[in-house]
Amino acid sequence: MELDLKKLELRNVNDKLQNLDRKTNERDFTIINPEGNHAICAGLDKEMNVTIKGHVGYYCAGMNKKATITIEGNVGTGVAENMMSGKVHVKGNASQSAGATAHGGLLIIDGDASSRCGISMKGADIIVKGSVGHMSGFMSQSGNLVVCGDAGEALGDSLYETNIYIKGNVKSLGADCVEKKMDKKHINKLRKFLKNAEIKNHKAESFKRYGSARKLYNFKIDNNY
């Protein structure tokens, strides 16, 4: 079904997708003329496929659960923020805070993501085929952030237990973020991610792994004050 945002109110389109008619089997939707609107496809919680043809604004696919959403264009701030499950695929570039606080699901960005990609993520997998900006993975708690390009300043600042894999250069590491050994277990895991995202031109072995030195958030029992 085609939904034209030039003719329909955004609120009605989101309402329709959030409250699917169970009497029909309609599960494939195409949104045209998004024209940079905010919060398109926010709060979807059923299995369905939505393709958005064009560039979107802030918080696209926010809080997504189960749905597969493809954006054929660029996305603004906070794409797939607080995603719980499902898949969001951005074919263009993403603005800041992509996948912020996402608990689960898969976010794939074909282009670059700007600053704070994966900030405070809590279990999602984020794969960026291009580069990410500064403060990416800031305070992220669990999940995986895979970047095929470069990373900006202060990567993984104050991070908890997220695994970060970077293929290119890292401008600088944030507080408590260190490079870690890539053992077989990690290579196999990364290989799966790359396969899932249909990335064939990067070998898992060529990535570096970063994680927490665990000095910031662990309470040391032998600290004497």
Added chain:
Amino acid sequence: MCGIVGIYLKNEKLKNSLGSLLSKMLINMGSRGPDSAGFAIYKKEEKERFKYSICINKLNFKDFEERINKHIEAELKKNSDHVILKTSLKPEAMLAILKKHFQDVSLVGYGKSIEIFKQVGDPSEVVKKFKLDDYSGSHAIGHTRMATESAITTDGSHPYSTGEDECLVHNGSLSNHNNLRRKLKKDGVNFDSENDTEVAAGYISNNLSNKKNLKETLKDSLKDLDGFYTFITGTKDGFAVLRDEIACKPAVIAETDDYVAIASEFQAMAHLPEVNNAKIFEPEPGVVYSWGN
């Protein structure tokens, strides 16, 4: 909040639609700044004369005309409560006359090609009032304001003139503006409001008058201006963009063979011709981008 927009034409064919393209951008950005709006439009350069954009506030245009004629020979064009005054008088002399005899009007900008209009009110009303749709030109920048640092007044509206044919719009807030204002006052820079952006404008114009170029000046502002900002500075030949290094304040650029446009959000550019095929990117923090300069 606040919204900032700019468009620089690479193709002369679009020149007559510059005003209507900018007008839709400003109206859209009303969602980020409903308190006041303003724009600077760059037209063909005057050969001999200077143009002074003056807000006559509550004055009657006829009275203003009569009073001006007593001092100088000038051609006046009224547009709502703004007047574009053309005269061969150089800025130094003209500014002195305005300061001495016209305390009741505000000079909003001057130069050989720039015209600035700004006023309080909803952006859609402001662009209608100044008939922005009818304007043509080579490039333009604009601003919609959500007032935070100072009151909702014409003085507090953007763009701010930073010198001859130069202006500034700002999305963000500066935290060291009081200190910087004191320093700049000692250097002889004048301020009309308590607004933080006026300080940034004063800082830029002061540096430029000290023979620094625009790129250097913007680079220096990264260390001298403390706060959050995305700046667009307009000059006779084009515009430049700078985001602070934290880059909390948004900006997105769309470039085609015919134009370069910038806005706080993509939705403000969704109506531009061929924008879906444009090269769209976010300016990197701490990097000066410029076109036409």
